[in-house]
Amino acid sequence: MQGFLFLLFFIAIVAAIVYGCIYVTKKRRQDLELVARQLKMDFYPKGDDSIAPMLSNLEFFMYGERCRVSNLIRGQVKSNGQLISVAIFDYRYTICKRRSTEFSVDENSVSISSNEENDTFCQTVLVFYDESIDVPGFSLRPEHLWDKLANFAGYEDINFDRFPAFSKGYRLLSNQVDDVRNLFQPNLIKFYETNKICTEAIGPYLLVYPFPPKYTNSSLTMGDKTFTTSQYLQPKEVKPYFDLGLKLLSLLEKNMSAVRQ
Template identity: 30%
Template sequence: MDAVPLIVLGLVIYSVVWIVSFYVRDRRKRAVQAIAETLGFQFLGNGIQHIPLQARELPLFNKGRARRAENVIRGKRSDVDVLIFDYCYRIGRGNNSSTHYQTVITLTSDRLALPRFWLGPENLFHKIGQFFGLHDINFSDYPDFSKRYLLKGEDEAGIRRAFHHSVLLWFEARKSVNTEGVGRSIIYYHLGRNRAPDFWRSHLEEALSLYRQFVK
């Protein structure tokens, strides 16, 4: 009999958590729908299938498990097809598991022809990793870029061509951004950071600014 109150309490707590979670997700969905309308974009809902096939090859979309793309909106800016969405994945198991969220922008254009690359903020673990063979593509004429970012990919010569003067200066002027590219697609995000829908417009403008550097 003593177990009954505990079971009831557990059900009550579960119900409250579910209701709060539903409310938060629904409120964000409505905010994204409103932003989509102001941008002239279409709200597509949820689903990995909305991400371009080539972009799905990139490292972010192959991390962890329980991967989800939510609140996907789609539009066009000049010659660029744009997707903005919330993306999450889970790593670890049991009590050691954690879920990582970020707002991602995907830009796709026929003007892009990029080698596969990954770029993100360089941290202490990366610096230690370089002693054990982790390869970081550095640019001796751009020490701030090389100090601030880890850049990697198999086609080093192609990556060096893609990361010309304008691109390197663009990254030197910013901190803590992540970018991945392959072929006709770039993705742009801040790892582990879901942007509030009110900031999606400025987030998009920043991503388009980077795109313009790559196609110069």
């Protein structure tokens, strides 16, 4: 009898957890659909293949397996007289840290087993497409202690002597160093010192997403890439990040004149 009651209790706990997950997922979807209406954009709870061309041009989306897009907010907005395409969505992906295959042989057969070590990451990202600009490619994220080791391996980031706080706080990488140095005028550096956001940009494409939590143990460094667990934006946070993305686009467009000189 006691064992039966324990089983019922266990089933009740599992059911409560499952119900809680379903409720939270449904509530988030409903709240983000409301945000989409406020932004006068379309909402696709399971994503939409139409954003594939936008994602294929950004290096951020070239890593990982079992990638999943959900709660997609998609539309266009006018900024500085230009029509800009926007995609805001929850992104979940898995990085395989290590794969191994083991063979065991007995008298009658050979057995093969495979093992994987995976980390799963999830975050809300915002992608902007503005065909009026052609930004030199760069990526920007928080700088970590282990980046010092990456510098010794040849992945040295771009620093600015006049802005030590920015240089210490961010890791800025690019294959177009001179152009990116010209792009990062004081107005853009001060923007990043005030607003803690990660960025990748190339040509007309701009990707922004929030800083990872301040204290996190889940991170993975592969070459010059660091994958750090972030978090989904709360629905009320989407609009402020959307506005930051538009402001950043405006600064990039303004600073392109220094790049062209």
